[in-house]
Amino acid sequence: MSDPIVSIKGITKRFPGVIAVDDVNVDIKENEFFALLGPSGCGKTTLLRIIAGFETPTEGAILIDGEDMSVTPPNRRPVNMVFQSYAVFPHMTVSDNVAYGLKVVGTPAAEIGPRVKEALEMVQLDHLGERKPDQLSGGQRQRVALARALVKQPKVLLLDEPLSALDAKLRESMQLELARLQQTIGITFIIVTHDQDEALSMADRIAVMDKGAITQIATPEVLYEQPNSRFVADFIGKVNLFDGTVTGAQGKAVKVDVAGLGSLAIPHDSEASGKVSLAVRPEKIKLSKTKPKAGLIATSGKIADWAYYGNTSHMYIETPDDLRIAVNIQNESRDTVDHVDIGDTVWLSWRPEDTLLLAE
Amino acid sequence: MENWKDNRLVFWVTALPGVFWLFVFFLVPLTLIWLMSFGEKTSILDIEITGTLANYARTFQAVYLKIIWKSLWISVLATAVCLAIAYPVAFGICFSPKRWRPLLLLLVILPFWINLLIRTYALIAVFRTRGTLNFTLEWLWNLAFLDKLIGPFQPLELLYNNGAVIVGLVYVFMPFMVLPLYATIERLDRSYLEASLDLGASQWRTFFSVTVPLTMPGIVSGIILVFIPMLGMFLVPDLLGGTNAIMIGNVITDQFKAANDWPFGAALSFLLMYITFAALAVRAFVDARSKGRVGV
Numbered sequence: 001m002s003d004p005i006v007s008i009k010g011i012t013k014r015f016p017g018v019i020a021v022d023d024v025n026v027d028i029k030e031n032e033f034f035a036l037l038g039p040s041g042c043g044k045t046t047l048l049r050i051i052a053g054f055e056t057p058t059e060g061a062i063l064i065d066g067e068d069m070s071v072t073p074p075n076r077r078p079v080n081m082v083f084q085s086y087a088v089f090p091h092m093t094v095s096d097n098v099a100y101g102l103k104v105v106g107t108p109a110a111e112i113g114p115r116v117k118e119a120l121e122m123v124q125l126d127h128l129g130e131r132k133p134d135q136l137s138g139g140q141r142q143r144v145a146l147a148r149a150l151v152k153q154p155k156v157l158l159l160d161e162p163l164s165a166l167d168a169k170l171r172e173s174m175q176l177e178l179a180r181l182q183q184t185i186g187i188t189f190i191i192v193t194h195d196q197d198e199a200l201s202m203a204d205r206i207a208v209m210d211k212g213a214i215t216q217i218a219t220p221e222v223l224y225e226q227p228n229s230r231f232v233a234d235f236i237g238k239v240n241l242f243d244g245t246v247t248g249a250q251g252k253a254v255k256v257d258v259a260g261l262g263s264l265a266i267p268h269d270s271e272a273s274g275k276v277s278l279a280v281r282p283e284k285i286k287l288s289k290t291k292p293k294a295g296l297i298a299t300s301g302k303i304a305d306w307a308y309y310g311n312t313s314h315m316y317i318e319t320p321d322d323l324r325i326a327v328n329i330q331n332e333s334r335d336t337v338d339h340v341d342i343g344d345t346v347w348l349s350w351r352p353e354d355t356l357l358l359a360e
Numbered sequence: 361m362e363n364w365k366d367n368r369l370v371f372w373v374t375a376l377p378g379v380f381w382l383f384v385f386f387l388v389p390l391t392l393i394w395l396m397s398f399g400e401k402t403s404i405l406d407i408e409i410t411g412t413l414a415n416y417a418r419t420f421q422a423v424y425l426k427i428i429w430k431s432l433w434i435s436v437l438a439t440a441v442c443l444a445i446a447y448p449v450a451f452g453i454c455f456s457p458k459r460w461r462p463l464l465l466l467l468v469i470l471p472f473w474i475n476l477l478i479r480t481y482a483l484i485a486v487f488r489t490r491g492t493l494n495f496t497l498e499w500l501w502n503l504a505f506l507d508k509l510i511g512p513f514q515p516l517e518l519l520y521n522n523g524a525v526i527v528g529l530v531y532v533f534m535p536f537m538v539l540p541l542y543a544t545i546e547r548l549d550r551s552y553l554e555a556s557l558d559l560g561a562s563q564w565r566t567f568f569s570v571t572v573p574l575t576m577p578g579i580v581s582g583i584i585l586v587f588i589p590m591l592g593m594f595l596v597p598d599l600l601g602g603t604n605a606i607m608i609g610n611v612i613t614d615q616f617k618a619a620n621d622w623p624f625g626a627a628l629s630f631l632l633m634y635i636t637f638a639a640l641a642v643r644a645f646v647d648a649r650s651k652g653r654v655g656v
Contacts (some may be wrong), residue, residue, distance in 0.1 A: 052554075052556075052558060053557075053558075054554055054558075073557070074554070074557045074558050075557045075558070075559075075560045075561055075562060076560075079558075080558055080559065081554075081555070081558045083551045083555055084551075085549060087549065087551040087552050087554070087555035088576075089555070089556075089570060090554060090574070091573045100556070100559055100561070101559030101560055101561075104556075104559065104560050104561040104562070104565050104569070105560045113570070119562050145555075148559065149558075152559065152560065210635060277465075292408075330614070
């Protein structure tokens with residue numbers, strides 16, 4: 001494996017009365033699309049600002065491309081940032097904005113023109129170079145911010161909630177574009193986001209943060225299918241969580257007692273004991289009118305709530321034992337939802353392998 | 361309910377006091393003075409509006425042009441010093457902890473609570489030959505044994521010169537410069553400054569390429585608020601400048617009072633106003649041109 005491009009070693013940041021970042025260790029690889037994901041106030045933006053140099057860590061060190069950057073001011077770091085507010089200079093034209101970062105470091109004038117043009121072409125804004133930022137849409141301003149950072153040819157591009165100010169449709173197309181851009185130019189992107197869809201669809205690896213600490217670092221698939229804690233399972237996507245108690249082992253499975261579901265055998269690699277949580281994703285649960293075949297985890301209940309989303313329907317089933325279970329069904333044919341109604345009694349079932357055992 | 365803006369009666373009733381005030385206390389006196397500038401004295405008390413331009417012709421005599429010219433450069437210099445001091449002060453207040461800001465702003469405004477006349481006389485007490493500043497300097501002089509080495513301390517002549525007038529003007533008008541600058545800098549989004557640093561610019565480069573252009577509206581309002589009243593100021597040059605450093609404001613007061621030549625005083629006043637209007641017009645023109653270029 002090649003050396004990491006960004007190495008975060010034991011970074012802690014304390015503000016008066018709060019620990020914003022709590023002993024974070026991450027290595028980010030070259031050409032990686034890395035996401036810092038977490039709820040607001042989890043410290044992800046502070047961590048990004050520490051990498052950029054706008055905050056000094058209380059403890060720990062930042063290495064960028066092998067060099068210790070802990071005391072290097074932001075204007076000497078080989079990283080560039082796309083700000084959440086874009087921070088496109090309102091008193092300069094689009095071209096001047098992009099050229100600014102080259103001018104201030106004394107790039108020869110003959111070189112600036114072509115590089116600005118190339119950067120604007122990369123974000124498809126080459127026809128708007130003479131405009132002022134107040135004549136651009138939000139999406140266009142963001143592209144200017146992107147071109148302005150990329151023209152510096154940084155080793156790492158930092159993006160602080162880059163899509164949060166865009167409307168849903170534009171956000172989706174920008175997600176694809178950012179991923180495409182990262183693959184074409186082949187530099188490391190570190191993105192901060194609170195939007196799990198954004199992180200899952202774009203990133204190669206995601207670090208989930210909670211209360212200043214990293215809870216799990218994994219690929220999107222692993223994060224979704226094998227979360228390592230209740231917090232991650234709950235934060236990434238929707239999940240049904242059941243409290244249970246381990247009663248023993250059975251071959252490669254662990255026997256767990258769950259109120260309302262009975263004694264279940266859950267496949268699990270390692271040892272488990274005491275109180276645990278069982279997690280199952282709503283789309284893994286099947287809905288049927290008749291009792292499902294043996295070998296599945298099953299229960300029956302009444303449909304309590306129903307949200308229709310066009311391609312899917314989200315249903316909430318209440319069992320006689322007061323469990324409330326979310327189920328997502330694909331509206332595969334136009335009459336899928338005609339067969340059931342609120343108040344109907346239905347059967348729920350899912351495979352034991354789709355159930356995840358999480359220690360508390 | 362009916363929108364109050366649609367109700368003409370409400371509109372006129374609320375607007376009337378302001379309109380009346382402006383009309384009676386601003387437009388009418390101004391027009392009278394303006395007409396007077398085209399008049400001639402017929403006796404000690406009577407003035408006849410004859411449409412003569414003689415008063416204006418007199419303002420172009422060398423002695424008056426020299427004083428106008430001097431008033432202009434003193435005001436320009438004092439405004440520049442004001443800006444140079446006020447910008448860091450306003451910047452410092454904006455970047456100080458939030459709970460300190462009201463107190464610091466209060467310190468800036470505090471001199472307003474004391475009458476201008478008293479404040480200016482207090483400056484005399486500081487600057488005169490046997491004043492606070494000279495005493496302090498003498499004390500330092502003796503402390504460094506310079507009295508033994510060089511000889512007794514010679515008090516500095518700090519009053520009754522152009523320097524004293526400039527210091528006085530800067531002192532009096534400082535809050536008018538700090539407040540608009542504070543208002544603009546406070547609204548400035550810090551991420552612009554961070555973006556500039558992030559793109560490789562030094563702190564100095566960031567200041568001149570980003571901070572100053574983005575706070576230009578505050579700088580311009582501060583300059584207008586300070587420069588125009590400075591140009592017509594007569595109290596400060598009268599008290600601190602004495603006969604050596606009179607400004608155009610003193611000449612105008614003299615015409616209305618001692619010389620009892622209201623038509624000429626009116627002409628001088630309006631000459632000052634024409635200069636001010638010309639300066640504002642140039643600014644508006646430059647403004648419009650820089651905006652017009654954007655649209656192309």
